[in-house]
Amino acid sequence: MSEKQKFEKLNAFIKVQKDLDGPLMPVMQFAQDVFGYLPMDVQQAIAEGLGIPMTKVYGVATFYSQFVLEEQGQHIVSLCMGTACYVKGAQKILDVLEEELGIKDGKTTEDRKFTLSGTRCLGCCGLAPVMMIGEDVYGQLEPEQIPEILAKYKTQEVAS
Numbered sequence: 001m002s003e004k005q006k007f008e009k010l011n012a013f014i015k016v017q018k019d020l021d022g023p024l025m026p027v028m029q030f031a032q033d034v035f036g037y038l039p040m041d042v043q044q045a046i047a048e049g050l051g052i053p054m055t056k057v058y059g060v061a062t063f064y065s066q067f068v069l070e071e072q073g074q075h076i077v078s079l080c081m082g083t084a085c086y087v088k089g090a091q092k093i094l095d096v097l098e099e100e101l102g103i104k105d106g107k108t109t110e111d112r113k114f115t116l117s118g119t120r121c122l123g124c125c126g127l128a129p130v131m132m133i134g135e136d137v138y139g140q141l142e143p144e145q146i147p148e149i150l151a152k153y154k155t156q157e158v159a160s
């Protein structure tokens with residue numbers, strides 16, 4: 001779908017939602033589903049469409065962790081930074097991930113292969129320290145395993 005078509009889809013949805021109660025969250029969620037994230041021009045379109053200040057849209061986008069403001073990579077690397085994982089050395093794993101990927105936590109590599117994301121408890125503390133790449137779970141991690149794990153994903157093609 002082209003950018004133009006995405007905006008048309010968003011504007012049609014806004015038209016329907018506009019007169020309902022509390023349209024902002026559903027519209028933002030819809031926009032994220034369509035665009036994959038919420039860049040400034042999309043936030044602007046939402047603000048204009050709903051007739052509300054841009055600052056309100058931005059405030060909601062930055063407050064709720066479900067909203068993503070930057071384009072995401074093909075693989076989301078989620079490293080648990082919860083207490084159990086932290087105690088078992090998650091910080092060292094994060095250091096290696098940042099070094100191997102050449103990006104800081106929360107950022108996406110230039111080739112759009114990876115987004116690195118330190119997260120809250122993933123709910124499997126018995127496996128600490130834990131990392132997920134997409135749906136794949138890696139537990140009881142050692143820093144020296146990281147390059148080999150990443151290598152599996154580096155060869156996969158980025159969908160255009």
Ligand code: FES
Nearest residue numbers: 080082085121125
């Ligand atoms: S603290 Fe890491 S999975 Fe719970």
